[in-house]
Amino acid sequence: MAISFSFTEEQEDIRRAAKEFAEKEFTHELALECDRNEKYPMELVKKCAKLGFHAVAIPEEYGGGGYTPIEQMIVMEEFSAVNPGLALACLTPIFGVEILLLHGSEEQKEKWIPKLCEGKAIMGMANTEPDAGSDSASIKTRAKLDGDEWVINGTKQFITNGSIADFILVTARTREVEDWKKRHKGISYFIVETDREGYKATKIVGKLGIRASDTAEISLNNVRVPKENLVGEEGKGFYYMMEFFDISRVWVAAQAVGIAKGALKLAADYVKQRKAFGVPLATFQYIQFRLAELATKIEAARTLTYRAAAIQVETGKPDSMLSSMAKWYAGEVAVETCDWALQFHGGYGYIDEYPINQFYRDAKITEIYEGAKEIEKLIVARHILGVK
Ligand SMILES: Cc1cc2nc3c(=O)[nH]c(=O)nc-3n(C[C@H](O)[C@H](O)[C@H](O)COP(=O)(O)OP(=O)(O)OC[C@H]3O[C@@H](n4cnc5c(N)ncnc54)[C@H](O)[C@@H]3O)c2cc1C
Numbered sequence: 001m002a003i004s005f006s007f008t009e010e011q012e013d014i015r016r017a018a019k020e021f022a023e024k025e026f027t028h029e030l031a032l033e034c035d036r037n038e039k040y041p042m043e044l045v046k047k048c049a050k051l052g053f054h055a056v057a058i059p060e061e062y063g064g065g066g067y068t069p070i071e072q073m074i075v076m077e078e079f080s081a082v083n084p085g086l087a088l089a090c091l092t093p094i095f096g097v098e099i100l101l102l103h104g105s106e107e108q109k110e111k112w113i114p115k116l117c118e119g120k121a122i123m124g125m126a127n128t129e130p131d132a133g134s135d136s137a138s139i140k141t142r143a144k145l146d147g148d149e150w151v152i153n154g155t156k157q158f159i160t161n162g163s164i165a166d167f168i169l170v171t172a173r174t175r176e177v178e179d180w181k182k183r184h185k186g187i188s189y190f191i192v193e194t195d196r197e198g199y200k201a202t203k204i205v206g207k208l209g210i211r212a213s214d215t216a217e218i219s220l221n222n223v224r225v226p227k228e229n230l231v232g233e234e235g236k237g238f239y240y241m242m243e244f245f246d247i248s249r250v251w252v253a254a255q256a257v258g259i260a261k262g263a264l265k266l267a268a269d270y271v272k273q274r275k276a277f278g279v280p281l282a283t284f285q286y287i288q289f290r291l292a293e294l295a296t297k298i299e300a301a302r303t304l305t306y307r308a309a310a311i312q313v314e315t316g317k318p319d320s321m322l323s324s325m326a327k328w329y330a331g332e333v334a335v336e337t338c339d340w341a342l343q344f345h346g347g348y349g350y351i352d353e354y355p356i357n358q359f360y361r362d363a364k365i366t367e368i369y370e371g372a373k374e375i376e377k378l379i380v381a382r383h384i385l386g387v388k
Contacts, residue, residue: 005303011070011071014067014071015074018053018078021051021053022081022082022086025044025047025048026082026086030044031085034085034089035085038203038206038207040164040213041086041089041212044086045090048119049093049117052064052065054090054094054119055117056072056075057069057072058101058116059101062110062117063114064113068313069251070310070313072091073306073309076254076255076258077254077255077257077258079091080255080256080262081259084210084258084358084359084362084363085209085210085212085358085362088255089212092161093119093122093123093161094116096124096169097113098244098247099189099241100112102232103189103232103233105231108229108231112167112191121166122161122165124161124165124167124169125168126156126159126162126168126218127156127171128157128158128159129154129155129156133157133372134371134372134375136238136241137238139187140154141153141172141173141220142172143172143174143190144174145174148226148227149227150174150190150230151223152170152172152198152225153221153222154172154220155217155219156170156218156219157217158217158369159217159218160213160214161214162214162216162218163214166193167191167192168194170189170190170191171187171238171241172237173186173188174186175235184239185238187235188232188233188235188236189231189237189240190229190231191225192223196225198224199218200218200219200221201217202216202217203215203216204217208361208364209358209363209365210365242320246319246320246324247312247323248370249371249376250323250326252327252330252331252370253301253308253330253366254309254330256327256330256331257305257333257334259337259338259359259363260294260297260298260301260334260338260363263337263359263360264295266359267291267294267337267340267356268282270341270356274346281344298333298337300329300333301330301334302330304322304325305326305330307322308322320383321379321380324371324376324377325380327376328367328373331373332373335366335367337363338363341356341359342357342359
């Protein structure tokens with residue numbers, strides 16, 4: 001049987017539509033304003049949601065596009081190639097929704113997912129804490145059952161949409177474990193509506209990149225949620241989180257591929273018009289070779305990324321090793337491409353008026369969130385060595 005490496009006509013239509021939307025709406029002025037002022041582009045996000053770009057892969061029964069993760073990644077790639085910060089703000093109002101889709105009760109899904117699809121609600125997911133990031137099983141947040149309510153206490157760090165969301169999926173320890181090695185057991189997910197008493201979000205300012213995206217520290221001080229806000233089974237949260245990362249890492253890989261693609265285009269456009277020593281920079285073979293090398297790496301990252309997604313779609317299950325490989329490699333290629341693209345802009349690249357400046361800063365996050373690149377490599381190595 002032949003292997004297909006081409007996208008379908010429908011996928012190409014989605015790509016075209018996403019590219020057109022981004023090129024029209026992600027204006028230079030808006031990108032600069034949101035980047036400089038760390039402003040969340042609420043109007044743009046709502047406009048984007050009206051067209052359903054953020055909910056392409058959500059089942060139709062909940063108001064989504066009913067496509068697969070591949071089509072959502074195509075949107076992510078095209079948006080990120082135009083402006084990574086605005087792209088992220090537009091596509092993350094549903095960040096974490098896979099956990100609800102896979103493990104939420106029918107009531108929870110019906111209550112929230114249609115609103116998310118319509119752009120009438122924003123969600124987030126809070127795992128990371130001040131002292132627990134890569135080691136996400138070491139969380140200190142606790143949830144204790146008191147009658148018909150769970151009482152949650154703790155602090156969450158770096159939470160996307162933390163200060164603008166309507167609800168956040170929060171991990172908390174519901175059962176103590178004596179053996180530290182078993183700390184991944186006894187963690188659960190809760191829906192925490194952000195208007196509950198005791199929920200406080202403090203927007204984090206001063207981020208290096210993706211400054212249009214909202215990031216907050218969240219404190220949960222005796223926040224009471226009804227029993228029904230537990231998502232899935234009590235004590236299974238860590239497994240849900242790992243399953244989610246296997247899915248979300250291919251989104252980040254697609255984001256990184258888009259960033260690299262966009263940066264390469266900025267570099268190619270620039271070296272064609274900028275002259276030095278009497279000729280366009282593009283005339284220098286050194287620069288041509290570098291562009292060729294980067295383009296090849298981007299294509300390799302892209303193939304790996306969509307292969308990871310295709311396997312997930314075909315088998316109905318993410319491939320943990322491929323997702324990790326894709327995210328690590330595509331992130332590295334994005335950072336490397338942006339570095340060279342800025343280099344070719346010379347001093348102008350150092351100024352934020354030039355879009356490559358934002359790309360350079362935005363790219364770095366792909367090597368940090370959804371698992372730092374070292375965690376990705378650990379996962380790959382564990383698969384190679386057969387270690388659990
Ligand atoms: C802008 C932004 C948005 C984010 N959004 C969210 C969100 O919505 N929800 C959420 O829960 N979290 C979010 N995060 C948190 C992010 O996932 C964590 O920052 C990331 O997992 C790393 O955790 P940490 O920062 O605690 O770093 P640490 O765990 O302290 O690690 C620091 C560094 O040490 C190295 N390292 C760690 N462990 C190992 C190891 N075993 N072997 C080798 N090297 C290692 C890595 O280089 C790593 O970068 C966000 C972060 C940022 C910056």
